[in-house]
Amino acid sequence: MPILCNQMAFGPFLLLALLEGTVTAAVLALTALGLSLVFGVMRVVNVAHGAFFMLGAVLAWFVASHVPGAPALGFVAALVLAPLAVAALAAVADRLVLKRIGYDPEATIVATIGLLYIFEQAALSLFGPDARPVPAPFTWRIQFPWFGYSGYKLFVVAAALVVLAAVWLMLTRSRAGLIMRATQVDRQTARAFGINVDLVYTGTFALGAALAALGAVLVVPIQQAHYLMGGDPLLLSFIVVIIGGLGSLRGTLVAALVIGLGDGIISMFFTPTLAKIIATLAVALVLVFRPQGLFGARA
Amino acid sequence: MTRRTLNKAEPSRRAVLKGIGAGLLASTVMPGAVRAQGAPIKLGFQLHVTGIGASYGRWYQRTADAALKMINDAGGINGRPVEILYEDDGTDPKRGAEVVDKFVNKHGCDLVFGTLFSHVVIGSAPRAGELKVPYLVCSEGYHVASGMLNRWTLQPGITDARSQIVSMAPWVAANLGKKVTMIFPDFAFGHDHRDFFTAAIAAQGGEVIAQIAVPPTETSFTRYFPQIPADTEVLYHVMVGPAVLTFVKELGEFYGSGPKPAMFGFIDSLEAVDIATPGLEFLEGSHFWEGHNRMKPADAGEHEAAYRAAVGVDDNGASVSDPKDVATYSHMFSAWETLYIIKAGMEASGYQGPADRQKFVEAVEAMTEIPYGIEHPQGAKRFNGKTHQVFGTQNISQVQGGKLVRVHQTSIEDGLYDDAVDYTAQPF
Numbered sequence: 001m002p003i004l005c006n007q008m009a010f011g012p013f014l015l016l017a018l019l020e021g022t023v024t025a026a027v028l029a030l031t032a033l034g035l036s037l038v039f040g041v042m043r044v045v046n047v048a049h050g051a052f053f054m055l056g057a058v059l060a061w062f063v064a065s066h067v068p069g070a071p072a073l074g075f076v077a078a079l080v081l082a083p084l085a086v087a088a089l090a091a092v093a094d095r096l097v098l099k100r101i102g103y104d105p106e107a108t109i110v111a112t113i114g115l116l117y118i119f120e121q122a123a124l125s126l127f128g129p130d131a132r133p134v135p136a137p138f139t140w141r142i143q144f145p146w147f148g149y150s151g152y153k154l155f156v157v158a159a160a161l162v163v164l165a166a167v168w169l170m171l172t173r174s175r176a177g178l179i180m181r182a183t184q185v186d187r188q189t190a191r192a193f194g195i196n197v198d199l200v201y202t203g204t205f206a207l208g209a210a211l212a213a214l215g216a217v218l219v220v221p222i223q224q225a226h227y228l229m230g231g232d233p234l235l236l237s238f239i240v241v242i243i244g245g246l247g248s249l250r251g252t253l254v255a256a257l258v259i260g261l262g263d264g265i266i267s268m269f270f271t272p273t274l275a276k277i278i279a280t281l282a283v284a285l286v287l288v289f290r291p292q293g294l295f296g297a298r299a
Numbered sequence: 300m301t302r303r304t305l306n307k308a309e310p311s312r313r314a315v316l317k318g319i320g321a322g323l324l325a326s327t328v329m330p331g332a333v334r335a336q337g338a339p340i341k342l343g344f345q346l347h348v349t350g351i352g353a354s355y356g357r358w359y360q361r362t363a364d365a366a367l368k369m370i371n372d373a374g375g376i377n378g379r380p381v382e383i384l385y386e387d388d389g390t391d392p393k394r395g396a397e398v399v400d401k402f403v404n405k406h407g408c409d410l411v412f413g414t415l416f417s418h419v420v421i422g423s424a425p426r427a428g429e430l431k432v433p434y435l436v437c438s439e440g441y442h443v444a445s446g447m448l449n450r451w452t453l454q455p456g457i458t459d460a461r462s463q464i465v466s467m468a469p470w471v472a473a474n475l476g477k478k479v480t481m482i483f484p485d486f487a488f489g490h491d492h493r494d495f496f497t498a499a500i501a502a503q504g505g506e507v508i509a510q511i512a513v514p515p516t517e518t519s520f521t522r523y524f525p526q527i528p529a530d531t532e533v534l535y536h537v538m539v540g541p542a543v544l545t546f547v548k549e550l551g552e553f554y555g556s557g558p559k560p561a562m563f564g565f566i567d568s569l570e571a572v573d574i575a576t577p578g579l580e581f582l583e584g585s586h587f588w589e590g591h592n593r594m595k596p597a598d599a600g601e602h603e604a605a606y607r608a609a610v611g612v613d614d615n616g617a618s619v620s621d622p623k624d625v626a627t628y629s630h631m632f633s634a635w636e637t638l639y640i641i642k643a644g645m646e647a648s649g650y651q652g653p654a655d656r657q658k659f660v661e662a663v664e665a666m667t668e669i670p671y672g673i674e675h676p677q678g679a680k681r682f683n684g685k686t687h688q689v690f691g692t693q694n695i696s697q698v699q700g701g702k703l704v705r706v707h708q709t710s711i712e713d714g715l716y717d718d719a720v721d722y723t724a725q726p727f
Contacts, residue, residue: 013525020522129353131541135577141555147524148555223518226541228350232518267522273514 012146013268021264023153023222026160029256030215031233032240033167033249034208040247041184041204044103047112049212050234051119052090054227056082056213058123061132061225071135075221078134082217083210090209094202103201116230123227136221156218163214168249180204184247239279243286245296254294339380340650342641343402344413344634345423350390351515351540352416354571358627359413359437359634360385365609366635369673376645384408392422399426399434409653412637413437415630416539417487424448431727432653433660435641437633439463441491444688446720450727453663453687456637457590457630458680458714460491466693466713467588468499475561475586476532477505482523483537485512492537492565507535513546515539520546524553527560537565544572551581562586566593566696566703570627573617575701582698589694589703590629591677596705606676610635632677639674640666657727664723681711685721690714 035049059082064074093115101107140151171177182190183200191197212233223229240259244251259279266275286293344363347356367383375381384406388395395414402408410433414420417440424442427434428449435453436443441461443454471479479500483489489512497507511526520542527534538546547568562585574582593616595603610631611619618624640663648655648662664684671679680691693714695707 016521016525020519024519124349129349129357130571131354131544133544133576139577141552143555143557146557148552148557150549150552222545224542224545228541229518264522268525272517272522 009146012144014265015144016147016149017265017268018261019149019153019264020268021261022157023260024263025257025260026157027215027219027233028236028240028260029164029253030160030218031212032237032244032252032256033164033215034211035237036241036244036247036249036252037167037211038205038208039241040249041180042103042201044098044105044108045112046205046208047109047234048093048115048119049112049208049237050230050232051116052086052209052212052230053216053233054123054225054230055086055089055119056216057134057220057223057225057229058127058132058227059085059213060217060220061134062127064134065132072137075134075137075217078217079214083213086213087206087210091202091206094205098205099198099201120227120230127225127227129227131224131226133224134220150222153222156222159218160215163211164249164253167211171249176203236279239283241293242283243293245293248293248295251293251295337379339382340376340645341406341408342381342383342638343399343406343408343411344383344385345388345395345398345402345411345419346385346413347390347415347419348385348387350388352390352419354541355415355627355630356387356390358571358631359415362610362631363413363634363638365611366638369609370638370642376642377650381642388414388419388423390416390419392418395419395423396426399423399430399432403430403432407653408432409650410435410641410656410659412641413634415439415633417442417491420452421447421487424452427451431656433656433663435637435663437630437637438488439630440488441495442487444683444686444719446686446722448687450722450725451660453660455640455663455666455669455682455687455689456635457633457689458691458693459688460488461495461716462688462690462714463588463590463693464492464495465499465716466709467695468496468505469503469713470695470707470709471533471535471563472500472503472505475563477503478530478532479505479507479535480509480511480527480531480533480560481507481535482511482513482527483535484515484539486515488539489515489537492535496535513538518542518545520549521553524550531560534560534562535564536562536568538568539570543568543570544576547572547582548576548578551578554581564588566590566629570629571625573623573625574698574703580701583701585698586706587696587698587703588629589696589705591632592694592696592703592705593626593628594696594703600671600676600678602671602673602676605673606632606635636675636677636680640669643674660727679711683718685723686718687722 031053035046038046060078063078063081067074067077097111098108101111136152142149142151179195179200182195183197187197240252240255244255263275266278346360347353363383367381371380386398386401388398399411402411411427412435414436415438417438420436420438420440421442424434428451431451434451435455437457439457439460441459442448443452444459481493481496483492493510500507509526509528511523513523564587566587566589595614612626613619616626616628644659644663648658650659666682669675669680669682678692680689682689690711692711693709694705696703697706
C-alpha cells in the first residue's frame with residue numbers, strides 16, 4: 001500500500017526516511033562489525049553473535065538499573081562493563097568449546113548454535129521474559145516543523161562512526177592489529193613467526209563479542225532489552241556481511257549503509273515488509289553472482 | 300585437529316544423570332499418590348511463559364494460582380482438591396497444539412484452559428476438538444463467537460474484541476472525533492480490531508481513513524507513523540508483544556511538541572508497562588480501553604480490594620512486592636474468572652472424570668447471567684451458550700496527572716451483537 005496521499009509532504013517524508021535509514025545503517029554496521037572480524041581472522045561463522053548482542057543489552061539493563069543517580073551515569077557504566085563482561089564470557093566459550101573442536105568450520109556452526117541456546121535460556125532464567133527499558137543518557141529531542149526526532153538516535157550514529165574508526169585504526173595501525181592480520185593471511189606462517197595463534201583467536205572472538213555487546217548497549221535505549229532480541233541483529237548482520245564480503249570491514253560498512261538506507265526509504269515509501277524482502281533478495285543475488293561479496297577476496 | 304571419541308566414562312555419567320532424572324520425577328509424582336481425599340481434579344493451563352506473550356503469562360499464572368488457592372481453601376470442586384499443571388506453549392500455535400495433546404494424553408488432565416494469544420488459540424482448538432476435551436480460552440478474539448472453532452472451545456472468562464469495540468465506538472465518535480486512523484498488530488487479534496472498529500465507527504457516521512498493520516514481532520515503529528494522514532482526528536492504537544513500550548515512546552517522539560490527534564488506545568499497548576515511564580508524558584489526556592481498571596477507581600466494587608490482595612497487586616496495578624513489576628491487569632482477571640466458571644460448570648454437571656467432559660460443556664453452555672462477586676471481580680457478565688462467548692462491561696480511562704482514571708463504563712447491552720453460530724447444534 002503505497003501512501004503519500006494526504007500525508008506529510010515529500011521533503012519531510014524523505015528527511016524522516018533518511019534519518020531512520022541512517023540510524024538503521026549505524027546499528028547494522030555496529031552489529032555486523034564483530035561478526036565480520038571473527039570471520040575474517042578466524043574463518044569461522046559465529047551463530048552466537050546475536051546472543052552476545054542480546055547479552056550486552058540485558059547486562060546494560062542490569063547495570064543501568066543498579067547504578068543510582070542520573071540515567072547517564074548508569075549508561076556510561078554499562079558502556080564500559082557490559083562489553084567487558086561479554087568479552088570475558090566469549091573468551092571462556094572460545095577456550096572451552098571452539099578450541100576443543102579445532103575451529104572446524106562446520107563444527108563451529110553447530111557449537112555456536114548450542115551457545116546461542118544456552119545464552120538465550122540463561123538470560124530467560126536469570127533476567128526473566130520481560131522486555132526491559134534502559135533510559136537514554138539524555139532525552140533531548142529535535143523538533144522539526146513536521147515531526148519530532150530522538151536526539152539520542154543521532155548520537156548512536158556518531159558513536160557508531162567512532163567505534164568503526166577505532167576498530168579500523170586498531171587493525172591497521174597497532175601491533176595487535178598487525179598480528180591479527182598476519183594470522184588472517186596465514187595461520188601456519190604466523191605460528192612459525194612466534195605468534196601465539198590460540199591467543200589471537202581467543203582475543204578476536206572476545207573482541208567480536210565485545211563489539212556486539214557495545215552495539216547493543218548503544219541500541220538498547222531505542223529498543224529494549226529482551227532475551228529474544230538477538231535474532232534480528234544476527235540475521236541482518238549476516239545479510240550485511242554476506243553482501244559486503246566476509247571479513248572485509250570496508251564491505252561491511254558499505255553494505256550496512258546500502259541496506260540501512262534502503263531499508264529506511266523502502267519502509268517509509270512502501271512497507272517494512274517489502275524492505276526485508278528486497279534485502280533478502282539482495283543476499284540471494286550476491287550469492288549467485290558474486291559469492292565473495294562486494295568487497296571480499298575470492299577464497 | 301583431533302576429534303575426540305566417546306570414552307567409556309560418558310555412558311556411565313549418562314546413566315547417573317538418568318538416575319537423578321528418575322529420582323526427580325518420582326519425587327514430584329509421589330505426593331499425588333499419597334494424598335488423602337481422593338484424586339485431584341487436574342486442569343491443564345496453556346501458559347505463555349516464553350515468546351511474545353511472556354509478560355502476560357507470568358501474571359496469568361499468579362492470578363490462576365491465587366484463584367486456585369481460594370478454591371482449594373474452600374473445599375475444592377465437588378469435594379475434590381484441584382491441581383493446575385502449567386505448560387509453556389512459547390506463545391506459538393504449533394507448540395500450543397502439542398501442549399494440548401500432552402495435557403490430555405500424558406498428564407490425564409480433565410480439561411485445558413487459560414490461553415491468551417489468539418493465534419495460539421486458533422492453532423490449538425482443532426486438537427482440543429479432536430481429543431474431545433473442554434478448552435476454555437481467555438483470548439479476547441472473535442474467533443470463538445464467529446463459529447470458526449468448535450463445540451469444545453469456550454470463552455466464558457473475558458469478552459471478545461468485537462464486543463469491546465462495538466460498545467466503545469459510540470463514545471469515541473461522540474467525544475474524540477470521527478476521522479480515525481488505526482494502528483494494530485498484523486494477526487488475528489489485530490484484524491478483529493481492524494474489521495469491527497471500521498464497521499462500528501461507520502455506523503456512528505465516522506470513518507477509518509487509514510489502517511496501519513504492524514507485524515507483532517516488530518521492534519522499530521517510527522517508520523510506520525508517516526502513514527498517519529494529517530487530517531486524522533483520532534489515532535486508535537492497539538499493540539502487543541515485548542516492544543509495546545518502544546511503540547508508545549516512538550509515537551511520543553514522532554509527535555513531539557507539535558500538534559497531534561486525540562489518541563484512543565487499547566491498554567494492550569501498555570500492559571505490564573509503568574505509565575510513569577519517562578517518554579510517556581505525551582499520553583497525558585489521552586484515553587484507553589481497560590478491561591479491568593489497573594489503578595483502583597474510587598468507586599470500585601466491594602470485592603476489588605480482596606481480589607487485588609489475593610493476586611498480590613497494589614492500588615496502582617503493580618506487584619505488592621515490586622512496584623516496578625506492573626500487572627497485565629486488564630486481561631488477567633480472565634484466568635481467575637475462567638477457573639470459577641470451571642468450578643461452577645463441574646459442580647452443575649456433577650463432574651466425576653473425563654467421561655463427564657461432554658456434560659461439563661453442556662453445563663457451561665446452559666449458563667446465562669453471571670453475577671458480580673469475588674468469583675467474578677471484573678464485573679457481572681452474561682454468557683451466550685450458543686456462541687460460547689461471554690459479554691460484560693468495558694471501561695474507558697483517561698490519563699490524568701500520570702494516572703489512569705475511569706471516565707466511562709459501558710453496559711453489557713452496549714456490547715451485544717447478533718449470533719453468528721449455534722455451537723449447541725453441532726455434534727460433540
